[in-house]
Amino acid sequence: xxxxxxxxxxxxADDKVEPGxxxxxxxxxxxxxxxxxxxxxxxxxxxxxGNWITRAPSLKRxxxxxxxxQDEAGHGLYLYSAAETLGVSRHELVDLLHQGKQKYSSIxxxxxxxxxxxxTIGWLVDGAAITNQVMLTRTSxxxxxxAMHRICREESFHQRQGYELILTLMRGSEEQRQxxxxxxxxxWWPALMMFGPTDGDSPHTQQSMAWKIKRIxxxxxxxxxxxxxxxxxEFAGITIPDPDLRWNExxxxxxxxxxxxxxxxxxxGGNGPCNRERMxxxxxxxxxxxxxxxxxxxxxxxxxxxxxx
Amino acid sequence: xxxxxxxxxxDDKIQFGSHREGGWPRWEAFVRQRGGLAHIHSESVxxxxxxxxxxxxRDAYLRRVEGVSLWVAPADQVTRWESDAPEAxxxxxxxxxxxxxxxxxxxxxxxxxxxxxxxxxxxPYDAIEKARRVYVTHEEGVGVWVVSAATVVAADPEEAExxxxxxxxxxxxxxTYYEIPDEVGHM
Ligand SMILES: [Fe+2]
Ligand SMILES: [Fe+2]
Numbered sequence: 001x002x003x004x005x006x007x008x009x010x011x012x013a014d015d016k017v018e019p020g021x022x023x024x025x026x027x028x029x030x031x032x033x034x035x036x037x038x039x040x041x042x043x044x045x046x047x048x049x050g051n052w053i054t055r056a057p058s059l060k061r062x063x064x065x066x067x068x069x070q071d072e073a074g075h076g077l078y079l080y081s082a083a084e085t086l087g088v089s090r091h092e093l094v095d096l097l098h099q100g101k102q103k104y105s106s107i108x109x110x111x112x113x114x115x116x117x118x119x120t121i122g123w124l125v126d127g128a129a130i131t132n133q134v135m136l137t138r139t140s141x142x143x144x145x146x147a148m149h150r151i152c153r154e155e156s157f158h159q160r161q162g163y164e165l166i167l168t169l170m171r172g173s174e175e176q177r178q179x180x181x182x183x184x185x186x187x188w189w190p191a192l193m194m195f196g197p198t199d200g201d202s203p204h205t206q207q208s209m210a211w212k213i214k215r216i217x218x219x220x221x222x223x224x225x226x227x228x229x230x231x232x233x234e235f236a237g238i239t240i241p242d243p244d245l246r247w248n249e250x251x252x253x254x255x256x257x258x259x260x261x262x263x264x265x266x267x268x269g270g271n272g273p274c275n276r277e278r279m280x281x282x283x284x285x286x287x288x289x290x291x292x293x294x295x296x297x298x299x300x301x302x303x304x305x306x307x308x309x
Numbered sequence: 310x311x312x313x314x315x316x317x318x319x320d321d322k323i324q325f326g327s328h329r330e331g332g333w334p335r336w337e338a339f340v341r342q343r344g345g346l347a348h349i350h351s352e353s354v355x356x357x358x359x360x361x362x363x364x365x366x367r368d369a370y371l372r373r374v375e376g377v378s379l380w381v382a383p384a385d386q387v388t389r390w391e392s393d394a395p396e397a398x399x400x401x402x403x404x405x406x407x408x409x410x411x412x413x414x415x416x417x418x419x420x421x422x423x424x425x426x427x428x429x430x431x432x433p434y435d436a437i438e439k440a441r442r443v444y445v446t447h448e449e450g451v452g453v454w455v456v457s458a459a460t461v462v463a464a465d466p467e468e469a470e471x472x473x474x475x476x477x478x479x480x481x482x483x484x485t486y487y488e489i490p491d492e493v494g495h496m
Contacts, residue, residue, distance in 0.1 A: 060481070070372065078352055084353065092325070096323065101319070157486075157487075161486075204316055296356075303360070
């Protein structure tokens, strides 16, 4: 059996490819790119939520928010470590992010303007992420699939705390309801954009699906998310800002309006409301934290010297 | 979160694999979830020393009450064999005095390596050869890792409480803490 036919057989059998296996160069590169950008997204995703930690309205909400942001840091670590099994170093990938050569999800280039955004992000943004990540637990690369299992176990907490936060606001004062609605109005469309361009505009999808890296197309995932979310919005009494949203009996799905793809490409291209801010902040904390990394290395060297003395 | 980041111009020009200097060394982390279970590989962490590696692994892999014991080993000290690449099973250049090696087995594709036991060997490849004979029989086991027992660092059992207990009373970290009405579907 040649290397290639062995690889093809693993994929055909729905088995997992593991780090020691031969794999096509394109498969390896596609995975590094996808896992790295997934990791970057987890890391940059801490910023919009971190923004509200000091202003959380109660100790309980603050503890929850800290725990969630800490989880996202952990997700970034699992993912970098999965990428490293493909022959890259985390250091190198972080470097590519800092230089702007690799991207992260555009959703994090939108600002968090009110407290309700902490609910909307958990409910809609993590909700959209879960839709994608549940699919990725079945991805063909073993370390990526295992990282996704670990992540999905934690995401349920993220989505539920977000939805519960929105429910609480919707049962509160008129002002609180308006705050929740305002947040929904700003985040609904960007959340739908998280699934990426339509299938017709995503030329790499086919190859990714053939390699079973992706198992469901962007449009199908988006539809899944809309179908799951509409009843949740109705129950909460919050309005989804889409006049074209309605149940389609024939399809057995919700129809929804056209996404503003110009906005999508604009934000991807670097012109979203917070692109600059997110990257400046990321680079700044990396530089500011240099002394911590140096001190840790100095401490390790000292311990080592003491042991070998 | 996950993310479909669209392809951009220049994406294909990035050359991966040029290991730049400056990163901390990598450590493989192994977690025992409950007494009676084996230590299972839980991906890796970066740290300048074993002590920090244990702390980082605790924060990364044990944020909920998910383990009772933790090991780390320097990633570059782990010798790896995959059943699909038998040619990788080289010989030790110079046998050393017999010493203890920890053995981790991937029982099938998709599973992480699990600690199988330890054995005396005169080098990493001797350990792999012996481990394959003992643990990879009847087509069970698609990969073996061995690492010298002396390089594996375990979290001090005396400090287990300090390491693993702080998360025990943080019930808000669990999805069940939030009451979500059945009408809205699974979440
Ligand atoms: Fe999350
Ligand atoms: Fe996450």
